Amino acid sequence: MSDDILEQAARWRGEGRRVALATVVATWGSSPRPVGSTMAVDEAGAMAGSVSGGCIEGAVVHEAQKTMEDSEPRLLSFGVTDEMAWEVGLACGGKVQVYVEAVE
């Protein structure tokens, strides 16, 4: 159903909102959503879709908003062992990489 998310992103953009897309590009272990899972985020923090079971969406929205500001894509890594870099982690013990890009 990732097409619905892309359509939502295009709709939001068409309404003049700033929008970013977050996509799971790699997973290790028992990550909750497979590679290719997509989430659209708008400037107000509205979300469509998901990149995990809800564990990291908050942090991804935060980074997505930075990406909307500076148009710089970001590659984020999340994992339980990665506490130095991220305060959020995956309770399931998996690890994911999420690519965040602005919709121009």
Add this chain to the structure above:
Amino acid sequence: MKRDILERLLKARTDKVPVALVTDLSSGMQSLVFHDAVHGGFGLEDHHLAEIRARLRQDHSGLVEFPDVEGYEDEGPRLFVHAHNPPLRLIVVGAVHIAQLLTRMADLAGYAVTVVDPRAAFASEARFPGVELVHSWPDEALDALVIDARTAVVTLTHDAKLDDPALMVALRSPAFYVGSLGSNRTHAKRLDRLCEQGLSETELKRIHAPVGLDIGAETPAEIAVSIIAQVVAARRNAL
């Protein structure tokens, strides 16, 4: 993502054309790779395109290892291939009560659904709002729908003159799932008839019958849950 790329990607999805979105994770540049064309962003060598198209066919999104891409030694793989294939299809033969619930559940699960039933009183827009309906005879209908390996077929009419022709086509197609409603006794008779029609034992063994996972389903909605669960299990190699 550039607006142009997003719009072309959405159009490919609407037109049901397979396309891979390739992203260079370090520069953010993107290309769309179709089976017969490439659009956008950055140069990809022929052997990259071959690998990307193979992954598109396998519906396999992920980072690709291209050791000859600049920076690979330091950064590792940095090209992400996102396969966008048309949705999986579910063809339901028999516009019966179970079908009304199954089509809604399949839609939620991301399947493109078609209902086949020559009986217009059953296969009506009022009973199946927004669902693609085909009123021709099931064998003709299934031939015209061109069943591929991303298609599941479920027969629900209980009526040999409708289910059997559908199964004759479905069992000789690359469908990833074929299921047929009916008790063990009904199914035994069905196998006899289809055998007489010339289907081989291997072909007949492909039928999931009685249809659906055994979850003790009784109501039409519960039976629909058991069927969609079995279709998903077949697709994910979990049967």
